[in-house]
Amino acid sequence: MDQSKNISSGFANFPIPAGAGVGLKPEHFQDILENKPDIGWFEIHAENYMGAGGPPHHFLSLIRDIYPISVHGVGLNIGGQGPLDKEHLARLKMVVERYQPFLFSEHLAWSSHDTVFYNDLLPLPYNDETLALVVTHIDQVQDVVGRQMLLENPASYVAFKSTDMAEIDFLAEVVARTGCGLLLDVNNVYVAGTNHDYSPTDYLDRFPLEHVFEIHLAGHSETIEKSGTRVLIDAHDRAVIDKVWGLYEGLVAQGVIVPTLIEWDNDVPDWATLYGEAQKVDQIVDVNRVRYGEHV
Amino acid sequence: MVNTSDIQKSFARALLDQPGELPDDLTSYSQPAPVERFNIYRNNVHVGLIDAICAKYPVVLKLVGEEFFRGMARCYIRSNPPASPMIINYGHTFPEFLKTFEHVQDVPYLMDVARLERLRLEAYHAADAISLNVADLVLIDRDGIGELVFLLHPSARVMKSGFAVVSIWEANMADLDMLSGDALSRSEEALIIRPRLDVEILKLPRCGSDFIEALGSGMTLEDANIHALGRDREFDLQLNLSGLIQCGAIIGFSS
Numbered sequence: 001m002d003q004s005k006n007i008s009s010g011f012a013n014f015p016i017p018a019g020a021g022v023g024l025k026p027e028h029f030q031d032i033l034e035n036k037p038d039i040g041w042f043e044i045h046a047e048n049y050m051g052a053g054g055p056p057h058h059f060l061s062l063i064r065d066i067y068p069i070s071v072h073g074v075g076l077n078i079g080g081q082g083p084l085d086k087e088h089l090a091r092l093k094m095v096v097e098r099y100q101p102f103l104f105s106e107h108l109a110w111s112s113h114d115t116v117f118y119n120d121l122l123p124l125p126y127n128d129e130t131l132a133l134v135v136t137h138i139d140q141v142q143d144v145v146g147r148q149m150l151l152e153n154p155a156s157y158v159a160f161k162s163t164d165m166a167e168i169d170f171l172a173e174v175v176a177r178t179g180c181g182l183l184l185d186v187n188n189v190y191v192a193g194t195n196h197d198y199s200p201t202d203y204l205d206r207f208p209l210e211h212v213f214e215i216h217l218a219g220h221s222e223t224i225e226k227s228g229t230r231v232l233i234d235a236h237d238r239a240v241i242d243k244v245w246g247l248y249e250g251l252v253a254q255g256v257i258v259p260t261l262i263e264w265d266n267d268v269p270d271w272a273t274l275y276g277e278a279q280k281v282d283q284i285v286d287v288n289r290v291r292y293g294e295h296v
Numbered sequence: 297m298v299n300t301s302d303i304q305k306s307f308a309r310a311l312l313d314q315p316g317e318l319p320d321d322l323t324s325y326s327q328p329a330p331v332e333r334f335n336i337y338r339n340n341v342h343v344g345l346i347d348a349i350c351a352k353y354p355v356v357l358k359l360v361g362e363e364f365f366r367g368m369a370r371c372y373i374r375s376n377p378p379a380s381p382m383i384i385n386y387g388h389t390f391p392e393f394l395k396t397f398e399h400v401q402d403v404p405y406l407m408d409v410a411r412l413e414r415l416r417l418e419a420y421h422a423a424d425a426i427s428l429n430v431a432d433l434v435l436i437d438r439d440g441i442g443e444l445v446f447l448l449h450p451s452a453r454v455m456k457s458g459f460a461v462v463s464i465w466e467a468n469m470a471d472l473d474m475l476s477g478d479a480l481s482r483s484e485e486a487l488i489i490r491p492r493l494d495v496e497i498l499k500l501p502r503c504g505s506d507f508i509e510a511l512g513s514g515m516t517l518e519d520a521n522i523h524a525l526g527r528d529r530e531f532d533l534q535l536n537l538s539g540l541i542q543c544g545a546i547i548g549f550s551s
Contacts, residue, residue, distance in 0.1 A: 051384055051421030052450070055493050058424075075381025081301045088381050113308035117378040119348070120340045122307065125321065129300050157333040158322045162298055195333075197325040223336070229326035233336055 016102050016213070017041045017068050020281035022262045022274050024069075029059040031271040039278055041068040041102070043261050047075050049099070050091045064099055070214065070259070071101040075117065078137045078151070079110035079124040093145050103214050103259065105150035105183040106141065108134065108171070125160030126170040134170075138178040150181040150213055155188035155220075155234035157195055167192075172208045182208065185216035186251070187263075190244050191232040200247055209256050217248060217281070218263040237266035239277060245284075252288045260285075310334065311341050312374050345373040345386070352387045353413045355468045356394070356406060368397060384421055388414055405459035405480065412461050412497065415453040415488040419495045422451035427491050427544030440551065442518030446511050446540075447548040451490040454505035462486045462499045491544030498543060503528040504536050508545070 021041035024032075031037075042063060049056050063069070073092055077084060096104055109121035124130050141149050151174060153167065165173075171182060184207065193200035219238035223231050240262070248260070262277045298321045307319040315335065324330035349369040350357055357365040372393050378386045391410035400406050427449060436444065455461070460482045464475055485500040487508060500508075506527045510520035517537070524531040540546055 047381055047383060050382060053424035054421045054451075054490060056421075058493060075383075077381075081304045085381065091382075110304060112381065113304050115379050116308065116312075117381045117383075118308065118311055118341050119344045119378060119381075119383055120337060122304075122337060124300065125303065133300065157324075157336045158330050159324050160303070160321050161323050162303065162321050195324075223332075225326060225332050227326050231333060231336070 016259055019285050020260055020262065020278035021068075021070065022278050023265060024060070024063065025265075025268050026056070026059070027268050028271045028274070029063070033059070033062055035271075036066060037271070037275055039067070039275065040282075041070060041259060043070040043072050043263075044099070046071050046073040046092050046095045049095050060099065068102045069099050070103040070105070070261070071096055071099065073104075073106040074121070075111060076106050076137075076141065077110050077112040077117075078106050078141070079108060079122075079130065079134055080112050080137075081110070081133060082113070084137055084140055085112065089141065089144050092141075096145050096147060103150060103183075104145065104147050105152055105214060107152045108154050108174075121154060123154060123156040123158060123160070125163040126165040126167055127162055128165075131165070131170060131173055134174055135177045138174065138180050142178065142180065148179065148181055150183040151175075152183040152185050152216065153188050153192075155185070155191040155195075155232075157231060157233070159196055168203065168206050168208070172211075175208065175211050181213040182211045183214045183216060184209075184212045184251075184256075185218070186247050187216065187218040187220055187240065187244050188234060190241075190247060191220050191234050194230060194232045200243075201250070204247060204251065209251070209254070212256060213258055215248065215251070215256070215258055215260040216263050217244060217260060217277075235266060236263050238264075239273075240280075245280065248281075249284050252284050257285055257288070307337075311338055312377060342370065342373065345378065346370055348383055349373070349387050349390060352417055353390060353410055355413060355465050356410050358468045359403065359406060359409065359464075359474075360400065364399075368394075368400070371397065388418075390414070405457070405461065405464060408455070408457040408459050408461045409464055411455055411457075412465055412486060412488070415455060415486075416495050416497065419451040419453055419488045419490045422490065425449050425451075425547045428541070428546050428548065430541060433541055433546070436549070442516060442521075444517050444549045444551055445514055446517060446546050447550070448508070448512050449489055449491060449545050449547050451488075451495070452508065452512070452545050453488040454486065454500070454508045455488070456483070456485045456505050458483050460484050462497055465497060487540075487543065487545065489543060489545055496543065498539075501532065501535055501539070503531050504539070507531065507533075507536050508540070511540075 017040035019040045021043055024042040024044050107121050111118050189200045189203050193203055217240045218236045219240055221233045221235040225231055260281045264274055303321045310317040310319045318329055318331050322330055324333050346366055346369040376389050391407050391414055394400055394407045394410050460480055462484045485505040487498045487500050489496055503524050507520055507524035510523040521533045
């Protein structure tokens with residue numbers, strides 16, 4: 001594996017691998033360990049590695065010996081109105097300490113209310129009240145975990161009447177107040193743009209790219225409302241569509257060369273198919289490196 | 297303006313309640329009352345949790361059929377939604393739910409199969425430990441052995457059933473014919489353990505589970521033996537102890 005492709009970053013202790021990574025799935029543990037594919041890194045969902053022991057930790061430890069790991073939380077409830085679950089935050093800290101990820105990210109969403117965890121990334125309005133609570137929560141997360149967190153832009157299906165701030169302004173303000181970074185999910189941009197009738201390209205033109213330390217790419221499904229309007233669903237169950245690849249190429253061409261993940265969480269394909277998707281990322285990055293005259 | 301607390305409360309309630317309710321404050325460019333869009337979240341929550349229960353109870357699913365199981369899981373998630381983001385532990389009350397779920401009362405062994413599957417899942421995620429092997433144990437002084445307290449593997453779980461719960465589980469996992477008649481209602485006891493990577497489900501001798509529970513509670517070997525003999529006068533200490541050692545259930549001892 002070529003580890004010499006490291007790009008410079010603000011994470012001195014955690015060198016960031018350039019190019020593609022994929023979401024780590026138990027279905028691929030054996031393939032990865034037997035064949036040690038040439039791939040930059042793997043991303044894990046923190047919550048899947050919060051048990052005391054067993055196969056998940058066994059295989060992840062072996063893979064961590066070979067590849068850099070990034071930790072992606074799906075249960076912190078950053079956008080939740082109530083206080084963060086301190087026990088859960090402590091578990092997250094344990095995962096981060098144990099696996100020393102080069103990046104650690106969570107979502108601009110909520111997933112718990114009162115005593116119930118809904119196991120989904122739920123949307124929130126953008127206004128001063130939600131900004132204040134997201135900032136408080138991210139401050140707390142970064143204090144406890146002791147690391148910069150990356151915040152991911154959401155895919156969403158509904159809008160709120162009480163929103164009075166653009167998503168990009170909201171994200172930029174969160175970054176300014178907390179010092180967190182951003183995880184730019186390009187598929188989410190495409191999905192949300194379609195669902196809320198704005199141009200993904202315009203959105204990306206305004207995105208604070210200098211704070212983006214990771215990109216996600218994924219596939220989505222589609223449904224049609226009774227009104228005949230297309231609504232896209234962030235399903236992570238298929239290949240990335242060409243339009244999303246096109247948006248990604250545009251970003252890379254602008255010099256946004258950051259670790260890029262293929263997320264494929266449902267109807268997980270065989271390793272070769274997933275690896276093929278990751279190779280497309282590396283091809284796009286390599287082509288642009290040549291264009292920039294860099295040594296590849 | 298509606299505050300965030302009220303919005304999330306109303307959104308959360310509509311996720312698990314009867315369909316058709318639209319939470320406060322929602323809108324969309326195409327539909328001012330976006331019920332269909334909200335239902336995408338509702339569906340994600342339901343399908344995600346039902347899938348999680350399906351994955352954890354594969355033999356129960358097989359016994360009742362997938363369609364019926366999903367309907368049952370839908371009832372379960374509404375009355376027992378997750379209380380923590382630790383979805384790897386979600387569904388641990390499903391066996392007790394089955395005990396009272398009226399539509400499965402004609403399948404009396406179903407709850408015990410579910411208990412077995414729950415223990416299998418617990419063992420899967422339990423802490424790791426290195427088992428003692430026979431060579432470690434031959435060094436023990438025979439005279440003092442009765443006074444020793446054995447430390448069990450953290451993944452070790454036991455259960456007793458009035459049904460042939462291990463045989464039912466094995467037959468379904470191996471796609472063999474389902475048991476019937478007397479074979480079905482023969483009592484069985486199980487040890488569920490993950491000595492290394494794979495969870496093993498072992499049929500125990502009679503009152504083997506009482507013996508293991510006694511050891512697990514910190515009793516000396518002799519006291520555990522007396523306890524097991526109290527349950528079954530035929531209890532065979534040597535058979536049970538050597539079985540435990542062979543399957544990796546002992547990780548240490550102290551005097």
